Amino acid sequence: MALTIPFTLPVIYLIQNVYLRTSRQLRHMDLEAKSPIYSHFLETLNGLSTIRAFGWQQSLKNINIRLLDASQKPYYLLFSAQRWLNLVLDLLVAALATILVSLAFTLRHSTSPGLLGAALNTILVLNQSLQRLITSWTSMETSLGAIARVKSLIASTPTENQPGEDRKPPATWPNRGEIQFESVSASYDGVCMALSGITMRIKPGEKIGICGRTGSGKSSLVLALLRLLDISAGRVVIDDVDLSMVPRHEVRSRIIVIPQDQFMLEGSVRLNADPFGTISDACIQNALEKVHLWPLIESRGGLDGKMDASSLSAGEQQLFRLAQAMLRKDSSKILVLDEATSNVDSNTDLLMQKVIQEEFKDFTILAVAHRVDTILNYDKVAVFDKGKLVEFDRPQTLLETKGSFLGTVYRANKAE
Structure with a gap:
């Protein structure tokens, strides 16, 4: 059993890598396919009176069915990818079990039936453990990708505050209410001045x-x-x-x-x-x-x-x-x-x-x-x-x- 680990880990990594790329793309396609359904549903709710007045119920029902069918295609492919993962892991475990039995048969004079049964039982449990491991690993990678996209959006969105705008005023500010405009000029487009040289002191x-x-x-x-x-x-x-x-x-x-x-x-x-x-x-x-x-x-x-x-x-x-x-x-x-x-x-x-x-x-x-x-x-x-x-x-x-x-x-x- 221990001898198969160095050969099993690279295979598991390869399976996970292939499944991750495919699953991530299919999840994105699934989300994009559901968006038209939500938009159509909201538009239908907002226009119920108009739809009933013109008798468009059947037409909109057909559109909804068509959008629903289209939204299920990525989900079906995602479900097929999950079935593929289960099949590949089952074949991997079957191969490990075959190797184990072959080794036990070859070394039948130095192995006991009890240890062989325990090893086979461990391999059978390993199938479910591997499936949960890869599924959890894929979910974690997908979640980290979402976090990375949010961080990228935050980094690419310009901040309103400019360098130097970091002075924290006292908690009681403003406690008097004195306002001074000192030669204030401002423009919306950099050409026409909305304010020009405003000087005003308000006590x-x-x-x-x-x-x-x-x-x-x-x-x-x-x-x-x-x-x-x-x-x-x-x-x-x-x-x-x-x-x-x-x-x-x-x-x-x-x-x-x-x-x-x-x-x-x-x-x-x-x-x-x-x-x-x-x-x-x-x-x-x-x-x-x-x-x-x-x-x-x-x-x-x-x-x-x-x-x-x-x-x-x-x-x-x-x-x-x-x-x-x-x-x-x-x-x-x-x-x-x-x-x-x-x-x-x-x-x-x-x-x-x-x-x-x-x-x-x-x-x-x-x-x-x-x-x-x-x-x-x-x-x-x-x-x-x-x-x-x-x-x-x-x-x-x-x-x-x-x-x-x-x-x-x-x-x-x-x-x-």
Whole structure:
């Protein structure tokens, strides 16, 4: 038995090598063949009403059967490869048993029947052990290949952070909310400047309204603040920390933003209000009560109810986002409103303004405004035009200034 090991191991390695290459390719073919079935199934579910209206049931059923037949071909070949492996291992074990019996017959005067029976029994068990060994070895190789592909994807995907963006800010940053734009310029395509030489100092706790025509650079300023738009010149500093030295995800996690367009996660109300599960249910309920959403949420199952954005109006979605912002108050001192009230009615707008004034009174607020009248009570207003800061002063001062953009727009709105 021991004499056959040096000859058996190379044969086993050769069998495994052949089976591994074939099995790996067949597994890939099997996965690729199943993809059209899943796509066809999802398309059928999404178009059920149209299919029934036009009577396409039989046609789509035939397509599904054809795709199902095509998906089984790689699986059948994979099953055949496994049967081939079993056959080859059975033949190998049969050859070993033949060799063992031949040796025992030749050396029958020096061997005992008991040892011969034990050796034959071991060989019979060896067949199953070899089969499990090769199958496990192949599965491990396939899994390692998947890991290698994931690592290759990670290595080939460019990282957002650039060299030097590794300064970890203090846990309490930003604790004052001072923002400085120092000669900031930025461009989306490297040709046309979205921001050009913006210099602006916002004191801690100041409420700044940002307005201007479409394409004037209002939203670009917010994107530059959140490191979503790379600046080509100048720098942005928050509480004496240069944002170009801080990892981008850190910057975005330390600034509270209420955007114009909302995104809801699939899941419960609790998951959407607190994705990381760090806030108590009582705090979430309290925040929803302050924005007058709790009665609606409670009628739909409370915090465990499913969050369905399609059943909420644009105003209710913005109110929910405001509640989310209130739950993050302890992690920041800066609130950014990117046209947060542009798609809501006047009552919702008044409620949002009231909650913001009460809950974020000691915050530095940057509000990109769609309606000028919503920022007239702010400390200052920044007016942008063609990527440049053309006006930056108290609202009342700008309204009284002849030729001011803010005054022109305000008077035009009042005339309407």
